[in-house]
Amino acid sequence: MRLFVDTSVWSLAFRRDAPPAVPELDCLRRALVGGDLVFTTGFVLQELLQGFRGPRAREKILDHFEALPLLAPERKDHVEAATLLGACRRRGIQVGTIDALLAQLCIHHDLTLLTTDADFERVARIGSLSLWRP
Secondary structure, three states, X not given: OEEEEOHHHHXXXXXXXXXXXXXXXXXXHHHHHHOOXXXXXXXXXXXXXXXXXXXXXXXXXXXXXXXXXXXXXXXXXXXXXXXXXXXXXXXXXXXXXXXXXXHHHHHHOOOEEEOXXXXXXXXXXXXXXXXXXX
C-alpha cells in the first residue's frame, strides 16, 4: 500500500501519554513495519514540529521523518488544489488551503490518505481522493 499520513494520525502517534487505540494508528504501525511506502510533505512535518514542544520531541519527529519520502507540490498541484477547493465550496464544503493541497498530492501521486480528520471524508465525495478505511 502507498500511504500518505496526515498530521492528525502522526499527532496521535507522537503523543507523550499512551496513544489511543484507534485503527489508523494500527494501520500506520503495520505500514511502517511491513515495508509499505509511507509518504509525507513539508507541511505535515512543519505542523508537527510547531505542535510539539521541547528538543526531545523535535528530535524524535525529525528522526522518524528522515526515512520518509518527502513530496514537494508542483505548480500543477497548487492549481488543481485550488480547483478542488472551489468545487468543495460550491457544494457548501469548507476545506482549508493546506488540506486541499494535501488531498491533491494524494490524488496526483495515487496515494491513500490515512487520516482521522473528518474534513477529508467530505473532500473525497467531490474528487478522486482515496481514503483508508478500517
